[in-house]
Amino acid sequence: MSSNSFGKVFKLTTFGESHGKAIGGIIEGCPPNLTLDLDFINNEIARRKPSNAFWATPRNEEDVVIWLSGLSNTTTNGAPIAFMIENQNIKKQDYINLSSAYRPSHGDFTWESKYNTPPTTGGGRLSARETLARVVAGAIAKQWLLKNGINITAWTHSIGSISILDSNPIDTNNIGSNALFCPDQQTVPLMEELLRGLVEKGDSTGGIVRCTIEGLPVGLGEPLFDKTEALLGHAMLSIPAVKGFEIGSGFEGTKMAGSYHNDPFIIKDQKITTLTNHSGGVLGGITNGSNIDFKVAFKPVSTIKLPQNTVDRNGIETTLEASGRHDACVVPRAVVIVEAMAALVIADLMLRQKLIQQ
Amino acid sequence: MSSNSFGKVFKLTTFGESHGKAIGGIIEGCPPNLTLDLDFINNEIARRKPSNAFWATPRNEEDVVIWLSGLSNTTTNGAPIAFMIENQNIKKQDYINLSSAYRPSHGDFTWESKYNTPPTTGGGRLSARETLARVVAGAIAKQWLLKNGINITAWTHSIGSISILDSNPIDTNNIGSNALFCPDQQTVPLMEELLRGLVEKGDSTGGIVRCTIEGLPVGLGEPLFDKTEALLGHAMLSIPAVKGFEIGSGFEGTKMAGSYHNDPFIIKDQKITTLTNHSGGVLGGITNGSNIDFKVAFKPVSTIKLPQNTVDRNGIETTLEASGRHDACVVPRAVVIVEAMAALVIADLMLRQKLIQQ
Amino acid sequence: MSSNSFGKVFKLTTFGESHGKAIGGIIEGCPPNLTLDLDFINNEIARRKPSNAFWATPRNEEDVVIWLSGLSNTTTNGAPIAFMIENQNIKKQDYINLSSAYRPSHGDFTWESKYNTPPTTGGGRLSARETLARVVAGAIAKQWLLKNGINITAWTHSIGSISILDSNPIDTNNIGSNALFCPDQQTVPLMEELLRGLVEKGDSTGGIVRCTIEGLPVGLGEPLFDKTEALLGHAMLSIPAVKGFEIGSGFEGTKMAGSYHNDPFIIKDQKITTLTNHSGGVLGGITNGSNIDFKVAFKPVSTIKLPQNTVDRNGIETTLEASGRHDACVVPRAVVIVEAMAALVIADLMLRQKLIQQ
């Protein structure tokens, strides 16, 4: 019972493999009469594929969204919104020889075992190219959220062991100033230096994306099991290469005393809010009106140039030497994907909350 | 659109509030003809409520499971399994005065705002008492998994800043030897010392539960969106007080080089496996046959004895002085809850995988 | 993958077997702050079990609803509403001998085959006693609908071949005037006469329930697949003994000419409505503001006193001679069940429609 859908009301169902004809999806539950800014959507797609980045190797193809259903001109009309992006960078579906090796820490081995299917090139359904559909849907969700005063912003928090210091204030206006999508001007050169060394060696590393959500009403989140943080965690851990998620004080907060960690309620601008935000914007799984603040851990890129021990599809131990180029770190390109998945979660929760308003 | 259900095939739907008549649930999709060991279930309930623990204050009531449906004697018969545990430790549903204060970092404020409902005592639906239903359902899932060779084991990994060293080997046989459910004999006294100090001060702290799952087949997990780690993250982040989840190398792994982090495939006992397990048992969201290994971060207990600044239900700033006793740390009692939720996830994925087997 | 839930937003999940401890359910998605009239609910339960009906043999037990969760006093509070009715009329779970016979046209054979489970007494999960949970949930949905101006009324349209003539006007005020729940005073004696003959012979028959829904807004129903009539059909065909469903002109309408069948739009009271209502209140699966009007066909009661040929659980052909009493017709008792299921459908659609309102 596969799962190609995300969301209960604002719901995305996706399709597509890396070397198939197209990647795409169907969006159900998007409110009607929303006029879309298609340039914004194209720009989000572009953010997923930074140009002029020495550490990245995006596929050399233009990703053009073809709208199949759900829009009258550019306005949502109540029908499901369907879209696709054709895969141009492929030859005929290649077949992989059984003597070819399983790529370590990739999903080929597990997918082929799960479905008892022969191997296909390019990662098939598990290729990171599937995230294109998430970005398109997220870009639609974002536009509706923005109309409701909600803004989602993610950035590169760390690459390898190079991290923005917690003491540094974040100016989110700077995020777009560099291809790393890192707002801290002092940290960017250090990250670039690290990446340059990895590229030279043919190696890779991981990193952390941080994300804030501003403008939230009190009341989003559906306990017991669809708490806001549970849905955000689910969403983030469904992104390729993600190994961890934390909200508010997260793992570090486990060391604190309750008397320090608790966020005192205060009155500000005649509304109830909290003095601190160790909770990261959620109490009992429900938004409390403060900003949501979370982090997502991405593992090092699995494709590297260095030779690796592995096993081939006949079960023979062998050595894999990758050719071609690869990304030294996936984090900068993941920034827009994290935002997209967060937008899907919040749009869904906003609509679900409408159901109990009188 | 509230969410009181978890799972798609092996599915738990729960009900109950802390000061209502009962806590309980309905389990759908449990395979028929499974003879349950009811003593095991009772023992799991007992693990959630450690006795002789100076740092904990379980409710003084016996939690007796009343089976309402789905069992012929003690064998599942295909009908949904319904059960309840009566709340004995309550007076008549108390009404909280509007002049009473919101408890910092609790969910009263957000729940009451979400539903526009008057306050009730004891945390209502958000009380940790709801986890009883999870433990009962998890204890059933565990028995079915064990018949299939799958074993789930969690323990206290850290309390506050006192943590089992990564260099220490874990002997899971020791977990039950102490009320902290910590397998490392050297760490236990340090944890107890920390907790003693917190109890004296009327303060609290957080900690980390670690969990492994052994005996898994290759192939569990349903990409794109129901990857194994995504469902585990969802499950764990739905537990009260959880602020973080990581699998395998997690946040620390983001700093590693890909050449180190990748898990080489090898042949062992004529099967494909991996030399290392930085992936934590999942590749592309699908189990690879290695053990799953994850950690869950719990925030410091919000109820403390120390006076705190807050706001009352009329929006007036005030000070809250809690009376009575409280847990200094929730982690030891959460060990069995983490196992229960993991069992629900894996049982569900085991059944979902049956759908594509030929 | 069993199905004990109905509805997507206003959602009922039920449990219970005829000879188990209790029948009950969990209702999610009921709007908060709805004050329930518990007497109304008890009265609906009573309608399912008409007294003084010579043709019926309700179980001799009082059906008392025990509320487990979701109400503060009698007002919904946002938590799931859980309830149960204990089965008092049972001895210890009886075991049926393998030499006992399968009852013709009952579900024992198929249930036992499906789940590979040993037989239990009383129909188990498939007993019509499960409809109690539907009636309780429906009685809650009805109260919320009534607050929104929507009224659901069902009645006995036919018993065997005795039917209210289409030319007779229906005065719904008369429905409660007799134990058959038939509003047509001329037809009641004929039905009673038919039933008297069947009781004497130990035989049974079927019949038709008709139902109207008044006060509907334009716009309910969720094409493509959750059209109003599709959900109503699903709901009705899930009731024990139902073999058919038709809305508006139904099967008879298939014979008409389009020029006669089409309902002309007109303006009335400054609103768009239709002159005729062959559509039965739905166009394209969406309510058009006219009354919904549908019929439900119930097969003859399967339990009869006459000897029947059948097969026992060892696969030996045998003869079954039922003892005890039975209902000669299920239709009058089904009237409230039809209403309850209709209420669940419409409450769910009302809430779903809130999601697209601006």
Place this chain on the structure above:
Amino acid sequence: MSSNSFGKVFKLTTFGESHGKAIGGIIEGCPPNLTLDLDFINNEIARRKPSNAFWATPRNEEDVVIWLSGLSNTTTNGAPIAFMIENQNIKKQDYINLSSAYRPSHGDFTWESKYNTPPTTGGGRLSARETLARVVAGAIAKQWLLKNGINITAWTHSIGSISILDSNPIDTNNIGSNALFCPDQQTVPLMEELLRGLVEKGDSTGGIVRCTIEGLPVGLGEPLFDKTEALLGHAMLSIPAVKGFEIGSGFEGTKMAGSYHNDPFIIKDQKITTLTNHSGGVLGGITNGSNIDFKVAFKPVSTIKLPQNTVDRNGIETTLEASGRHDACVVPRAVVIVEAMAALVIADLMLRQKLIQQ
């Protein structure tokens, strides 16, 4: 909360409007390693659009399926199967003037009211053209069912008041011998005569499709709420123009005596079966191994040539005179749609039943 999905395991999600770019869908849960016969699928599409039928006016376009995902060559590979059929017969999305009239008994009025959207040409999402996606998905389900020995056959049972007599034996081999898909050679000329008269007058009529399912195992169907007949009813009533559904003895059976209606169990070929089949293949909502037998009522085609009274989009009463051609009856073209929806239901239930097999 719209509904463009059908099925829980074998699941179809569709998109597309009559005058949009394409109609299509995503199929999840289709078993992997199923090699599809694409010619069969194309032939099913052709059955939906009979040529040389004087009473029908299919759109003058070739319906070519473009496969977007989920197939390696023609074999299912575990990824979701996505497909589309481009709409060639359209100009640029036309806008309907507000002074244009609502078509009686069509869904324009209700859809536009529901979504508060401006009108579009061609019926938009509610156009019967959406059934193309059902036929494609059904044609895939059928192939998998056939591999499992299950065969689904529908035919035209009646057109207007011309019906195959119940006493006539059905030879399903004759179904394809005429454009009406009616197996009874004596009835076909009468139906043609009726249709000829309607075409001359510019009028239309309705009719009934009958369907049988052979080769079913005992045990399909998921009580309480997803009984086989409930899912079939849901499926059929979601098809445009359907007003009724009955299974087995249906409405006529309500008049029978239980002693006649009950199907005696017998032993045949060493298996338990029934002597008669008034139940239509289901007991307690679960298949009993006998053939499923059901009927679906289609209302008269709403588009007619005769002038009709109606109201325009400004709320002014007016007269509508349709131009162009139309189908005099939808029933023959609906035969393959009924089969397709039945196939989706049974494929889903077959997979769901796998979950409880040991």
